[in-house]
Amino acid sequence: MHIVSFSRLQLFQQCPYRYYLRYVKKLPEPPSEALELGKAVHTAVELIHGGMPRWEAVDRAVQNAALPVSAAEVAALVRKADIVSGKGEVEAEFMLNLDRNVWLYGLVDWIVLKNDGAVITDWKTNRIEKDVLATFQLDLYAAAAFEVFGARKVMARYVFVRTGSVREKAFDAPPEEALVWAKETAAEIIEKGEEEENFRPKYGFWCKHCPFAMQCYALWGRM
Numbered sequence: 001m002h003i004v005s006f007s008r009l010q011l012f013q014q015c016p017y018r019y020y021l022r023y024v025k026k027l028p029e030p031p032s033e034a035l036e037l038g039k040a041v042h043t044a045v046e047l048i049h050g051g052m053p054r055w056e057a058v059d060r061a062v063q064n065a066a067l068p069v070s071a072a073e074v075a076a077l078v079r080k081a082d083i084v085s086g087k088g089e090v091e092a093e094f095m096l097n098l099d100r101n102v103w104l105y106g107l108v109d110w111i112v113l114k115n116d117g118a119v120i121t122d123w124k125t126n127r128i129e130k131d132v133l134a135t136f137q138l139d140l141y142a143a144a145a146f147e148v149f150g151a152r153k154v155m156a157r158y159v160f161v162r163t164g165s166v167r168e169k170a171f172d173a174p175p176e177e178a179l180v181w182a183k184e185t186a187a188e189i190i191e192k193g194e195e196e197e198n199f200r201p202k203y204g205f206w207c208k209h210c211p212f213a214m215q216c217y218a219l220w221g222r223m
Contacts, residue, residue: 002102002190003095006137009185014206016192017220020199021212029211031066037073038125040065041161042091042109044078045123049090049110054078080161081123088112088119094144098183102190108141111149118151124160132158133167139178142171 012019021027040061047057058078062071083090092111096104110121120141126132138156145151154171192198201216210216 002186003105004098004102004182004186004189005105006135006140006182009182009189010135010137012189013185014204015202015210016199017201017216018210018212019189020196021215024194024199027212032209033067033069034125036065036067037069037077040069040074041077041081041125042123044074045081045083045109046090048078049083049085049087051085077125077161080164081159082121083110092149094148096140096144096147098179098186102183102186104140104144104182104186106141106144108144111145113149113151116152117154118145118149119155119157120145121157121159124158125162126160127162129158129160129163129165129167132160136175136178136181138169139171139175140182142169143174143179146171146174 008019008023011022022029040058043064044054044057044061047060048054052060054075058071058075062069062074088111089108090110092108094106094108096106098104108120109123112119120138122138122141124132138158142154142156145154145156156169156171158167159165160167201220207213207216
């Protein structure tokens with residue numbers, strides 16, 4: 001069985017070599033402030049959904065962060081997450097079959113099922129919305145709502161907690177383009193096997209944020 005996730009597929013498309021180091025060689029990546037802030041916001045929202053007071057949820061989330069994050073910033077971002085305590089399910093796991101023995105694993109931030117439909121929400125701390133909107137993440141989560149959670153129609157939402165902006169997409173059927181992308185990208189990963197030379201890097205603006213940049217340049221140089 002081959003198990004992939006949206007984040008793995010996206011990383012492979014952005015830079016196969018970083019994918020190789022992270023998921024084939026299993027080299028750890030150091031935590032980043034942006035990642036830890038996002039984790040803290042999601043942790044706090046999950047605790048609030050479970051009934052914990054907002055201030056206590058924020059405090060616990062900040063304490064659990066691997067790097068120092070601002071409690072004031074986390075609290076401000078959490079206020080823009082439209083969570084309703086006890087409604088639906090947060091961090092809802094799914095395994096979506098893509099092809100024979102290939103499965104897509106994911107976690108939906110918040111899903112609310114009612115009648116024959118589903119509303120799925122993904123909270124984002126990103127500063128640049130267009131980078132998120134250009135991906136297939138929400139589409140794949142919508143596909144999971146149909147195929148795994150049994151919905152017949154889906155409203156999928158990004159909530160950008162920095163601005164409070166909400167971007168919605170309605171689906172009457174599983175989005176075929178996203179499923180084809182996921183299936184083909186997973187097949188490409190599997191075909192490459194585990195040989196380092198099969199995972200050539202792609203250079204771009206993201207290189208300056210990559211924890212493996214020096215190792216990559218030393219081995220491959222610039223293309």
